[in-house]
Amino acid sequence: MKLDMLYFARLKDSFGMATEQLETEAASVDELLTELRQRGGHWSSELAAGKAFRVARNQELVRLDATLSDGDEIAIFPPVTGG
Amino acid sequence: MKLDMLYFARLKDSFGMATEQLETEAASVDELLTELRQRGGHWSSELAAGKAFRVARNQELVRLDATLSDGDEIAIFPPVTGG
Amino acid sequence: MQPFTVRIQHEGFDCGAEIARLSGNPACGAVVSFSGLVRDYGDRQNIAALELEHYPGMTEKSLYAIIEQARQRWQLQAATIIHRVGRLALGEAIVLVVTASSHRKDAFAAAEFLMDFLKTEAPFWKKEIQQDGSVHWVEAKASDQHAAGRWQ
Amino acid sequence: MQPFTVRIQHEGFDCGAEIARLSGNPACGAVVSFSGLVRDYGDRQNIAALELEHYPGMTEKSLYAIIEQARQRWQLQAATIIHRVGRLALGEAIVLVVTASSHRKDAFAAAEFLMDFLKTEAPFWKKEIQQDGSVHWVEAKASDQHAAGRWQ
Numbered sequence: 001m002k003l004d005m006l007y008f009a010r011l012k013d014s015f016g017m018a019t020e021q022l023e024t025e026a027a028s029v030d031e032l033l034t035e036l037r038q039r040g041g042h043w044s045s046e047l048a049a050g051k052a053f054r055v056a057r058n059q060e061l062v063r064l065d066a067t068l069s070d071g072d073e074i075a076i077f078p079p080v081t082g083g
Numbered sequence: 084m085k086l087d088m089l090y091f092a093r094l095k096d097s098f099g100m101a102t103e104q105l106e107t108e109a110a111s112v113d114e115l116l117t118e119l120r121q122r123g124g125h126w127s128s129e130l131a132a133g134k135a136f137r138v139a140r141n142q143e144l145v146r147l148d149a150t151l152s153d154g155d156e157i158a159i160f161p162p163v164t165g166g
Numbered sequence: 167m168q169p170f171t172v173r174i175q176h177e178g179f180d181c182g183a184e185i186a187r188l189s190g191n192p193a194c195g196a197v198v199s200f201s202g203l204v205r206d207y208g209d210r211q212n213i214a215a216l217e218l219e220h221y222p223g224m225t226e227k228s229l230y231a232i233i234e235q236a237r238q239r240w241q242l243q244a245a246t247i248i249h250r251v252g253r254l255a256l257g258e259a260i261v262l263v264v265t266a267s268s269h270r271k272d273a274f275a276a277a278e279f280l281m282d283f284l285k286t287e288a289p290f291w292k293k294e295i296q297q298d299g300s301v302h303w304v305e306a307k308a309s310d311q312h313a314a315g316r317w318q
Numbered sequence: 319m320q321p322f323t324v325r326i327q328h329e330g331f332d333c334g335a336e337i338a339r340l341s342g343n344p345a346c347g348a349v350v351s352f353s354g355l356v357r358d359y360g361d362r363q364n365i366a367a368l369e370l371e372h373y374p375g376m377t378e379k380s381l382y383a384i385i386e387q388a389r390q391r392w393q394l395q396a397a398t399i400i401h402r403v404g405r406l407a408l409g410e411a412i413v414l415v416v417t418a419s420s421h422r423k424d425a426f427a428a429a430e431f432l433m434d435f436l437k438t439e440a441p442f443w444k445k446e447i448q449q450d451g452s453v454h455w456v457e458a459k460a461s462d463q464h465a466a467g468r469w470q
Contacts, residue, residue, distance in 0.1 A: 300382040
């Protein structure tokens with residue numbers, strides 16, 4: 001299936017990209033993260049288990065066990081700092 | 084001694100006056116109130132013991148046992164309702 | 167700029183200008199304002215206007231004292247209290263409190279504290295004028311006493 | 319008038335006009351505003367400007383959801399949230415929250431609640447630009463998490 005990936009703020013800078021389309025068989029956010037970490041470098045360090053980052057599926061915050069469907073918009077970003 | 088008396092809001096309306104100069108021997112606010120109540124009518128009903136009113140001496144709220152001095156500005160008024 | 171200001175006046179005020187005046191300090195990240203307006207109901211219904219009386223002299227003194235208390239409790243860089251007196255029509259602003267701080271919690275707490283004490287300590291009295299012309303002094307609210315009490 | 323409004327924009331806003339817009343309801347006696355401004359210090363010192371990024375679409379959605387939560391908790395007649403994005407110089411306003419209610423406690427609580435959630439839930443990120451040109455992403459504050467937590 002295909003996912004529309006979005007990266008924001010520090011993660012966008014670290015990964016060197018703001019968006020990508022990802023072909024994956026990951027069934028959950030957790031599996032997706034494992035796959036991204038395998039890219040190594042900033043991907044493995046920024047998305048390490050203890051790191052503070054958030055995942056949104058179709059513009060709603062979700063937990064690691066959230067499931068994925070074809071065409072989902074998945075955003076990964078640092079804790080927010082607006083206001 | 085002489086006191087400059089001020090009455091505000093509903094008490095001003097009830098007493099039919101906003102200010103007066105009072106010649107008195109009252110040593111405390113309590114004694115002054117007893118004297119005013121002796122005028123009868125609205126004076127005794129508005130200043131009755133259970134009634135909610137406030138007394139300020141020289142523009143600071145005081146309790147009934149506050150003492151009085153010649154020339155004091157004594158204001159009596161209902162609980163405030165501004166803001 | 168005079169950072170702590172109290173004004174008692176008949177005329178209206180410009181909320182935006184007062185907030186802007188306290189927004190100039192580069193150390194202040196947070197500005198909170200409270201505007202109190204004449205509502206169409208209060209103790210009675212169908213209110214057309216309020217008439218506000220105060221105790222000149224004591225009013226200013228008590229408001230500066232309240233600001234002083236707020237400054238002892240919170241980090242407060244500036245504060246403005248404007249309270250109108252005289253006749254105020256429906257929808258007009260009665261009171262404005264503006265607080266400025268480095269921290270939003272302080273700005274919020276100080277503004278709410280100033281309002282709670284204004285409602286229970288500052289010598290202002292409101293008279294409601296109904297649409298049919300009848301006039302009544304507003305009674306003090308137990309809820310305002312309670313709100314002020316929680317800061318003690 | 320649209321009583322509940324969220325706006326994300328590059329351009330500045332007129333605080334006074336936004337407060338006036340929510341002051342027109344004759345049932346609303348209380349209007350509270352919060353303005354957040356660019357300070358000269360944050361995570362670092364000597365800040366010259368901020369650069370604000372957001373997640374278009376999700377931002378608006380999350381802010382309307384936060385307003386919905388506030389309406390369930392407090393009597394709220396109207397609320398406005400304006401949050402700027404892009405580059406903002408020292409002293410400029412970043413965010414404005416305005417709440418209008420019949421009761422001042424509700425207006426205060428809702429404004430503070432909206433700000434606390436804005437700081438912890440809405441997808442905005444700040445970059446500090448120092449006077450010497452160095453640039454750093456702002457780190458999320460534990461104190462903001464704590465502030466938001468007290469409403470739960």
